[in-house]
Amino acid sequence: MYDPAGLKSFFNGYGENEWERLQKNLHGRVEYEVTKHILKKHLPPDGHILDAGCGPGRYAIDLARMGYRVHLVDISEEQLRIAEERIGETGVLGNISSFSCLDVCDLSEISDASFDAVLCLGGALSYVRGGRHRAISELIRVARPGSPLIVSVMSLLGTFHLLSPFDAKDFLVNIEDHVEWDPSTEFPDHLNTRPGSNEWHAPMTLYTSGYMREFLEEHGCEVLEIASTNTITSSYWDGLEKITSNPEATEMLFRLEKEFCTRSGLLDMGEHLIAVAETPRG
Template sequence: MNKVISYYNQFDEWGRLDREPVEFQVNWHYIKNFLPAKGHISDIGAGPGKYSMELAKHGYNVTLADLSPRLVDLAKEKAIEQDLSYKFNNFMVADARELRMLDSDQFDASLMLGPMYHIQDESDRIKAINELNRITKRGGLVFVAFMSRIRHIFTSLLYPKHWKPNDNMETINHFSQKGCFDHSDEGRFTGAYYFNIEKIRPFMESQGFESLELLGSNVGAILTEESWSYWEEKGEEKEVIKFLIDKAADPYLLGISTHLLYIGRKK
């Protein structure tokens, strides 16, 4: 996991969600609609705390954890800047696979919006989801982000020079079978795992969750900068975003979204 820490030490994750606002808006719309009216929420793999801050603003008590000490410090700074520190129970440096510092059945809901991207070994993915299950109360909700394998295949086909070693069909076919991706170019997106969409619900259900929803966080990723400029100039950008939010859970559109959000309930 040292490569993950190194990558996020130089990457602007807070800014990414500002640059790609549709993903945040879609996710927050559904998270907000499913959450209980109040409670204690864990945000595991929270990065700089973009979602945690929103949770705190809406009155939830939050425990934030991330693998990167830099991002945990940044989250603390953001909480102070926004006068939200009093809503945070803790800021912790922690590995999603081992959350021994957190009690069992502690949280009314839990977010895990980053770790599943970076855990390439299946047994470690199971460890992380088992920990998510353990710390969440029975009947509590979980929100888990995944990356789509089929979308990454087509992204590689579209921009092969940008996604080496997926710049030839032999490697792409291998990735299609295994789902693991390690960028050839130094400093680019770290080792990652991409799920087959049809495997996400069974995976989560096998670890003790009832599936409630699976949605595409950014089906609008298919739109180009030119497309967005057109709708902005027409003054209809908000209508487009509302349309994307409304269509996020359409199963026929999941494959065009780079990120997916699973919503489940602990049995």
């Protein structure tokens, strides 16, 4: 079940952590670089863009610098406050059209076909859990017919690479305490994490790339591409410091992550799935 009040409270309390997450270590920087790579590849040359679930505005800043008119939406007042502050510091506030505190499951304040592209990056679609069908319907509704819809979610299979920083033994022995899955049944193509588990920062739905494609197609979208972030770095946290200390190694890692991000055999190895779709033409 989706708990919007709980999600709002979590991200209001999360503060600057979300802003810092994409820059504080090489792992976050890879996610950031791969996501920007996908955006540059698929966005229209200009126009109005909705950044739904914008968080503290890191991608909105990049979009504004590229000349887009950006509309920011987030469920958290605190994340929007940070976004406005950070964007103001960069000098691109003139390209920001609005800041709106809205739930991605209810964008009724926004008119149909308002945007030339709609983004929902990070994990907003994962955090709404059972509200995902309503959320994607709203994102499609506010996009112009035939425009790009770029959304990302937490990867189900890729998340299991994160066991190493956590208590892997406890997770595996007590897996039903952490995910809503009965081990006597077949492993699903998407599942919910268990609220209250200490392995997750917030309750979410985890997706496979196959389910992500089916989900978007079910809503009438044409899926153009699915990519994945951290296909390499998800499996070796311990070696990242050595890479960070060498600029050439860091740049090569960024290049390889971008090269590999759409390889079909690696899609479910990364931590975030990024789907690029064309919204229904009517």
